[in-house]
Each structure stands twice: as C-alpha cells, then as structure tokens.
Amino acid sequence: MRSNESFASAIRLRGMKLTRQRQLILEVLESSRGHPDAEMVYAKAKERDPRIGFATVYRTLALLKQLGLAEEHNLGEGHGHFEAVDKTKPHFHFTCLKCGKVVEFVSPQILRTTQSLCEKKGLLVTDIHLHFSGYCRHCRPAGSECAEKP
C-alpha cells in the first residue's frame, strides 16, 4: 500500500504519532468498496481490533480528510459516507432517490471547467463535491427525458 508510506510521513511531518488504530482505519477504508459510513468503518475495524473505540474512528476519519487521504460525501442520508482518495481517479456521485443506488462517474470535462473557473476567480480549490440526485435508468418513469425539477 503506497499510501501507508505517505500516511506515515504526513503524520510525522506534523509531529503526530502513527498508531496501530490509524493504520487500521486507513486500511479498512482502502479495502472497502463503495462508500462506507462511520459505523461501517467502525464495524470493519472492530473485526480486526475489538478494542477500538468509536471516537477513534471519527477522529481518524477527520484526520484522513485533513491529510487528503479520504473524502467525505453527503449522499442524501443524514450522515457522512467516506472513501479513500485515489487522486488518479477523481469522480462524482449520483444517488437514485427511489432505490438509493449510488452511481459513480467521471467527467474530465467538468474537472477542466472547474480548473479554469478556479483560475478566473482566483480561488484555490482543494475539494470538489459534485453530487447529482434523481432517478436511475431503472427507476425513472417510462418515457421521461432529462428535465428540470417538477
């Protein structure tokens, strides 16, 4: 795991300590498919370290976010969902309002547009959250095309 290295150095750079728990939580996140929430990460971490605490999970997820190793997404449920960052594959999310399915997709064009917008406005962008919601192919009413809100 290459990010273990960068994690260790980022941690030490800031005078923080590389703990068993922090490494475990990063590993859990990296080996997760989809977008686990804090509770899910806690459950998975607990399988490998039954003594791990809930607060540590939250603290570590916040730390990983700060270090740019994790992202938190708001998928329309009342709580956060987390994902290990793979810088080579920035992507966006669509949530189906009916079946709840989350679709990931990429758009180099949106990234480019964002890039140029950011330059024009003098904004230093560190995070882009693009989240669509609506109805997936399966749940959309028959015959409906892309449209504005009803």
Place this chain on the structure above:
Amino acid sequence: MRSNESFASAIRLRGMKLTRQRQLILEVLESSRGHPDAEMVYAKAKERDPRIGFATVYRTLALLKQLGLAEEHNLGEGHGHFEAVDKTKPHFHFTCLKCGKVVEFVSPQILRTTQSLCEKKGLLVTDIHLHFSGYCRHCRPAGSECAEKP
C-alpha cells in the same frame, strides 16, 4: 411575489393547506440574502410571528424543497443551508476553508456537461449540487496557483 402564486397552487394541487406559517417561511427565505440555516429562518420568521414553532420551520423547509421552491446546500458545516430557488439562475457554491466566505458562481458549461452526461447514462437528474471548497483570493497563500490537495 410570483412564487407565492405557484406555491398556493402547488399546495392546493396536493390537497394541502396554505397556512400563514408556510407563506411566512417562504417569504423569509425569498427575502434572505445568502444561505440561511434553519435556525436563521426560524429567527427571522419569529420576528414576524412570535408564536411560530421550530418544527414548523423544518417541516416547511422540507415541503419547499419537495415543491422545488427551495434548495438545501451542504456548505461543510454540520447542518443544512437553505435558499429560495430561482430557476433562471442555477448556480454553485464555493466555501473558503479559512474565512468561511461563500462565493456563488454560475457555469452554463457545467450545466451543459451535466445535461449530456445525464442523457448518456439514462439518469433523470432532478438536482445538482456542486460544491467547491478551498481558499479564496484573499486567504490563499501568496503565489499559489490552482493545485491539488497538499
């Protein structure tokens, strides 16, 4: 206020009742600058109707969202921010991580790209939330250009 009309008809269409409180909350939202949260809407509504309740504010904001008359944005604080919808001006938000300022901007190009993505994937998109965060012109470190997360 043209949206009062559409509000009244949308409400009645669904067999709901057009109450003093609902009208007041819509008016508060429409006359607000920026992106008030539920508490702010409650405070402003209370100025005009001291008997109004907290739950009513939440219920009505949810209703306005359903009717497409309001949007809820996640600006990185732990709670929602609301905004009356003006369909002629879809826009996005940038939050400065240092000073907290929220910048609004438009991008017809991103809307177009979204439109065509949605068509390709067969997704019926009803809502687009694009939220950037980073550092504004004033807070960004001197000499820094647009860049990835540190």
Place this chain on the structure above:
DNA sequence: ATCTAAATGATAGTGATTATCAATATCAAA
C-alpha cells in the same frame, strides 16, 4: 356557521458527531 382533515407548536426522542478525561502507547532522548 359547521365540520373534518390537515397543520401547528410544545416537547420528547433519535441519531450522528464531538468533548472530556483518566489510562495508555508512541517515539525521541538518555
């Protein structure tokens, strides 16, 4: 004016996240 269902407001409850703090573990230095 009357009636009925919808809506309100007060408040209790819930779920997610954060703060507190004594106990523990990391890691630099002796």
Place this chain on the structure above:
DNA sequence: TTTGATATTGATAATCACTATCATTTAGAT
C-alpha cells in the same frame, strides 16, 4: 533499553441537528 513527555485512545457524557408524537388549532369545503 529504559525512561519520560505528550499525543492518542477508549469509555462515556454531552451536544447538535433534526424528527416523531400528540393535543390543540386552523384552513377550507359544505
């Protein structure tokens, strides 16, 4: 390698944003 300073942990209490409940009130049809 032990020691010591202090960052971190884990248990739990607290907080925060929001939602459910329910008796009372009100909108709007008759």
